[in-house]
Amino acid sequence: MSLLREASSRLWSIRSSEQVALAKRAAQITAELQQGVTRPYKNVIDCSWGDPHREGLNPLTFVRQVVAACLYPSLLTSEVLPVDVQLRAKGLLGECGGGSVGSYTSTAGIPKIVQSVSEFISQRDGAVPSSPENIFITLGSQRSLMMVLKIFVKNEGTIQTGVLSPVPSYPYFNMALSMQGGVMVPYHLCEEQGWKLKVDELSRALHAARGHCNPMALYVINPGNPTGQVQSRKSIEDVIRFAAEEKLFLLADEVYQDSVHDPKCEFVSYKKVLFEMGPPFSSSVELASFNSISKGYFGECGLRGGYVEFVNLDPTVMGHVYTLFSMDNCAAVLGQIILDIMAHPPQPGDPSYPTFSEEVRAIQDTLASNVQRVQTVLGSLPGISCQPIKGGIFAFPQLHIPPCAIQQAKEAGMEPDVFYASRLLEETGLCVGAGSEHGQSEGTHHIRLCIATPTENMEEVLNRLSTFHLSFRSHFS
Amino acid sequence: MESDDQLTTLKEWTLVAKLAHRHKRMLKLTDSVCRLGNLRSLSNHCKSLSGLSAARRGLIQRKMSENGVTVRRSKVLTIDTMNATVKKVEYAVRGPIVQRAWQIEKELKEGAKKPFTEVIKANIGDAHAMGQQPITFFRQVLALCSYPELLNNNNFPEDAKSRARRILQGCGGKSIGAYSASQGIECIRQDVARYIERRDGGVPCDPDNVYLSTGASDGIVTMLKLLVAGEGRSRTGIMISIPQYPLYSAALAELDAVQVNYYLNEEKCWSLDISELQRSLEAARKHCNPRALCIINPGNPTGQVQSRQCIEDVIRFAAKERLFLMADEVYQDNVYADGCQFHSFKKVLFEMGPEYSDTVELASFHSTSKCYMGECGFRGGYMEVINMDPEVKAQLTKLVSVRLCPPVPGQALMDLVVNPPQPGEPSHGTFMKERNAVLSALAEKAKLTEQILNTVPGITCNPVQGAMYSFPASRCQSAPSRRLRRKGRLLTCCTA
Numbered sequence: 017m018s019l020l021r022e023a024s025s026r027l028w029s030i031r032s033s034e035q036v037a038l039a040k041r042a043a044q045i046t047a048e049l050q051q052g053v054t055r056p057y058k059n060v061i062d063c064s065w066g067d068p069h070r071e072g073l074n075p076l077t078f079v080r081q082v083v084a085a086c087l088y089p090s091l092l093t094s095e096v097l098p099v100d101v102q103l104r105a106k107g108l109l110g111e112c113g114g115g116s117v118g119s120y121t122s123t124a125g126i127p128k129i130v131q132s133v134s135e136f137i138s139q140r141d142g143a144v145p146s147s148p149e150n151i152f153i154t155l156g157s158q159r160s161l162m163m164v165l166k167i168f169v170k171n172e173g174t175i176q177t178g179v180l181s182p183v184p185s186y187p188y189f190n191m192a193l194s195m196q197g198g199v200m201v202p203y204h205l206c207e208e209q210g211w212k213l214k215v216d217e218l219s220r221a222l223h224a225a226r227g228h229c230n231p232m233a234l235y236v237i238n239p240g241n242p243t244g245q246v247q248s249r250k251s252i253e254d255v256i257r258f259a260a261e262e263k264l265f266l267l268a269d270e271v272y273q274d275s276v277h278d279p280k281c282e283f284v285s286y287k288k289v290l291f292e293m294g295p296p297f298s299s300s301v302e303l304a305s306f307n308s309i310s311k312g313y314f315g316e317c318g319l320r321g322g323y324v325e326f327v328n329l330d331p332t333v334m335g336h337v338y339t340l341f342s343m344d345n346c347a348a349v350l351g352q353i354i355l356d357i358m359a360h361p362p363q364p365g366d367p368s369y370p371t372f373s374e375e376v377r378a379i380q381d382t383l384a385s386n387v388q389r390v391q392t393v394l395g396s397l398p399g400i401s402c403q404p405i406k407g408g409i410f411a412f413p414q415l416h417i418p419p420c421a422i423q424q425a426k427e428a429g430m431e432p433d434v435f436y437a438s439r440l441l442e443e444t445g446l447c448v449g450a451g452s453e454h455g456q457s458e459g460t461h462h463i464r465l466c467i468a469t470p471t472e473n474m475e476e477v478l479n480r481l482s483t484f485h486l487s488f489r490s491h492f493s
Numbered sequence: 494m495e496s497d498d499q500l501t502t503l504k505e506w507t508l509v510a511k512l513a514h515r516h517k518r519m520l521k522l523t524d525s526v527c528r529l530g531n532l533r534s535l536s537n538h539c540k541s542l543s544g545l546s547a548a549r550r551g552l553i554q555r556k557m558s559e560n561g562v563t564v565r566r567s568k569v570l571t572i573d574t575m576n577a578t579v580k581k582v583e584y585a586v587r588g589p590i591v592q593r594a595w596q597i598e599k600e601l602k603e604g605a606k607k608p609f610t611e612v613i614k615a616n617i618g619d620a621h622a623m624g625q626q627p628i629t630f631f632r633q634v635l636a637l638c639s640y641p642e643l644l645n646n647n648n649f650p651e652d653a654k655s656r657a658r659r660i661l662q663g664c665g666g667k668s669i670g671a672y673s674a675s676q677g678i679e680c681i682r683q684d685v686a687r688y689i690e691r692r693d694g695g696v697p698c699d700p701d702n703v704y705l706s707t708g709a710s711d712g713i714v715t716m717l718k719l720l721v722a723g724e725g726r727s728r729t730g731i732m733i734s735i736p737q738y739p740l741y742s743a744a745l746a747e748l749d750a751v752q753v754n755y756y757l758n759e760e761k762c763w764s765l766d767i768s769e770l771q772r773s774l775e776a777a778r779k780h781c782n783p784r785a786l787c788i789i790n791p792g793n794p795t796g797q798v799q800s801r802q803c804i805e806d807v808i809r810f811a812a813k814e815r816l817f818l819m820a821d822e823v824y825q826d827n828v829y830a831d832g833c834q835f836h837s838f839k840k841v842l843f844e845m846g847p848e849y850s851d852t853v854e855l856a857s858f859h860s861t862s863k864c865y866m867g868e869c870g871f872r873g874g875y876m877e878v879i880n881m882d883p884e885v886k887a888q889l890t891k892l893v894s895v896r897l898c899p900p901v902p903g904q905a906l907m908d909l910v911v912n913p914p915q916p917g918e919p920s921h922g923t924f925m926k927e928r929n930a931v932l933s934a935l936a937e938k939a940k941l942t943e944q945i946l947n948t949v950p951g952i953t954c955n956p957v958q959g960a961m962y963s964f965p966a967s968r969c970q971s972a973p974s975r976r977l978r979r980k981g982r983l984l985t986c987c988t989a
Contacts, residue, residue: 033891033894036894065665065672067665067666067671067672068670069665069666069668069670069671070665070666070668070671070672071666072666073666074668075668075670080639080640081640083639083640084636084637084639084640084643085636087632087635087636087639088632088633088635088636090648091636091643094648096643096646112870113614113619113621113622114621114622114623114624114625116621116622116627116870117870117871118620118621118627118866118867118868118869118870118871119619119621119622119869119870120617120619120622120869120870121870122595123587155707155872155900156897158895158896158897159896162895162896166576166579166747167570167575167576167579168569168570168574168575168576169576170576170577171576171578171748171749172578172724172749188895188897191894191895192895195718195892195895232569232570232574233569263567263569264569265569265570300568302568302569302570314670315670316670317670317671317672317897318664318665318668318669318670318671318672318673318898318900318901318902319669319670319900319901319902320707320872320897320898320899320900320901328568329570330568330570330571330572332571332572333570333571333572333575336572336575336579336580336582339579339582339583339584339587339588339743340579340582340747342584342586342587342588343582343584343710343714343740343743343744343747344710345586345587345708345710345869345872346870347872348707348870348871348872348900348902348903349870349871350639350870350871350900350902351900
């Protein structure tokens with residue numbers, strides 16, 4: 017018998033992802049199509065990932081020019097690149113050991129870039145102070161979340177550490193929590209009220225959990241993934257008050273902060289609200305906020321870059337946090353470089369500014385237009401309903417699946433939404449995310465589509481989905 | 494110079510002399526080492542971490558209440574409520590001495606006067622930071638992948654362009670900004686498999702057994718996670734060499750595994766004796782369940798290159814004692830000494846025949862950070878798993894998916910390392926010239942370090958057969974030695 021079979025039973029209990037199986041099938045079908053197999057469609061569209069570049073959006077030119085120049089500094093003497101690109105690259109290379117992006121950096125990141133990030137945060141939050149000492153640049157927000165969980169989630173022992181986590185949620189957070197030995201304490205967002213976060217639901221979840229675990233933290237995603245709600249300032253204040261009263265460490269996943277579509281909504285950071293609430297909250301509630309280069313208009317998921325900012329962290333803990341982060345050595349340098357650009361993008365007057373701002377505006381317009389189209393098309397279909405998409409990069413409509421289909425899904429050993437998504441893939445070549453991956457209230461079913469995609473692609477996605485949906489309902493009526 | 498009977502061998506004070514460094518600096522530094530006799534000043538430097546901010550060092554902040562009594566605010570996350578295993582983690586490579594080095598650098602930049610004008614950080618295997626140049630071809634391809642507009646630029650050779658196109662074809666949306674599959678981009682895993690087959694004289698490699706990783710560290714920690722289980726006397730023990738690369742001890746502390754030390758033999762050029770493995774294992778079995786044996790070859794920090802015979806002996810030992818083998822081979826191109834040659838654990842395993850090759854479970858690790866590439870900042874690497882139970886492999890695949898994917902530029906770089914320019918291709922000549930220049934400079938510095946350090950009274954340095962470090966022993970005055978020994982702390986002094 018293999019040695020490794022005796023490995024930790026905890027790892028075996030991490031739920032396998034149905035989404036992985038769907039993605040594999042999508043890849044298989046793509047390969048078949050390339051080999052000439054005939055199907056009712058010419059290609060597979062996979063909009064199950066939160067991955068703007070995979071979905072067809074382009075990287076920002078300035079970002080890629082700076083990265084290329086940092087990689088291959090000969091470009092700096094060739095006049096191929098605009099002057100501001102050259103200046104930025106030279107400046108960043110000057111901060112790298114030996115002038116190379118191949119060197120390790122300081123644990124928390126290149127100090128100048130950490131400084132840039134703290135200035136960015138401060139500016140974003142209307143001059144709320146931000147100290148570089150409290151910021152760690154990491155290999156993306158998922159890595160940041162995993163590291164922060166390690167700090168307080170006990171990996172062994174009789175009482176598990178609990179973390180309140182929304183339903184629906186970002187599944188990789190819950191997997192990381194489970195892997196670390198913690199337990200998810202689900203609190204349900206209210207779908208009927210636009211996926212609203214309600215404090216009485218937080219309270220219910222917390223008090224139910226206290227018997228069987230030690231809840232230490234509250235994880236919020238704002239704007240929401242997959243749900244797309246944008247929390248109001250009042251809602252954030254209520255959550256902060258709740259965390260203070262119930263002694264919970266706040267984990268604020270704010271990676272979609274640049275993706276707000278509803279002009280009546282505004283992203284306001286947990287840190288800003290906390291600070292503006294004044295003492296005792298501002299000096300006592302412990303908070304970790306997470307941001308990333310993967311989302312927004314950068315979409316650089318594959319470059320792996322992000323940061324975590326700690327607020328009110330116990331100073332005696334910080335030393336250990338530093339040592340823990342140092343085990344990674346440092347974040348990938350190219351990811352750090354892109355963070356610098358995120359913190360200090362081209363400004364009016366810079367040679368690259370016109371192109372940069374136009375590209376950003378185009379992405380924002382595309383997202384806004386896609387939101388409209390998705391809501392219009394899904395709103396016109398029977399048996400499918402979608403809450404307003406205020407922010408984020410996903411649509412998460414609810415499917416009203418006919419009872420016969422639910423029955424057939426059960427017989428196949430599948431969740432009904434996985435059953436729906438599988439047939440959607442086979443029949444139309446459209447791969448979406450199944451709602452059960454994200455968690456949902458009992459008896460409800462959803463799918464998740466990424467809307468960070470060119471408008472023509474969005475149209476094709478909606479065509480395939482509409483056609484399939486009507487035929488599915490008809491078949492199972 | 495102190496007389497022999499006054500000297501005390503001081504294992505706590507070790508010098509890690511960095512090889513990837515210019516000769517001038519090497520000589521200057523070695524000179525400084527000769528003058529550096531007073532350990533008291535070194536320990537004072539370590540004490541005075543005042544340069545490091547209070548926040549980072551973790552001083553307790555106390556709030557004075559109105560009547561002058563100190564009141565500590567009650568927090569959710571305190572030194573008592575935090576995950577206890579994290580408190581046990583130490584990582585000397587970026588520990589207090591290194592932090593002090595960064596602080597001194599900052600002070601120098603701000604104009605502080607010191608008996609030196611620069612800090613040379615020879616403590617970490619960072620070749621580019623010490624002046625080693627990147628390989629032109631690699632950087633050209635990566636630049637093309639990042640900004641594909643450059644594919645229309647005539648200043649890039651055709652072979653670089655065709656590599657870039659191939660890599661981009663394997664990326665979602667043809668962008669290195671897309672997530673990859675968590676196991677890594679498929680065509681790159683295939684290229685890695687072919688590289689391994691070529692390296693190992695045709696021993697087959699299944700790309701499905703290849704996992705691209707975020708540096709070798711990611712793969713190593715992932716495997717350790719899979720291995721650690723049990724409680725009390727059945728808690729997993731992991732055998733690691735002493736001296737070791739501190740990632741292992743740090744990871745074991747964090748995972749609350751039992752660290753089982755086996756000592757390399759300094760008198761015999763850091764060789765690995767099976768009798769010592771046996772001793773260590775038997776002692777460990779009294780208090781834990783040893784499951785794996787980690788070996789770094791070529792060694793870090795010791796530089797020894799294991800002979801083929803030794804590798805066979807280790808494999809036999811692992812087979813007999815039912816241990817999972819973890820072979821850290823990130824320095825596989827860094828072999829300098831005459832008569833030494835890198836033998837991969839996998840190749841030797843397969844050449845020992847089915848009794849071993851069908852049963853011994855092995856994971857080998859490689860990285861883009863070392864060898865002739867030195868591209869630490871890309872966080873590129875891979876691991877290959879051999880004879881892994883399919884169900885366990887499914888768990889491994891699930892485990893790596895939680896971290897999403899390794900950085901795509903690091904994956905692309907790994908692809909170029911395993912698939913470099915071939916004879917006849919436009920970039921081949923320059924590539925070989927640069928590669929050979931780096932490796933021969935390292936070989937020269939390996940020799941130079943050993944020679945010069947051995948001329949310093951009180952310092953003895955084994956031959957540096959491979960890797961990127963020398964690990965000399967120093968004998969110091971007895972008073973500071975006693976003090977440092979009481980501290981129980983390993984001090985690392987930058988010398989290169």
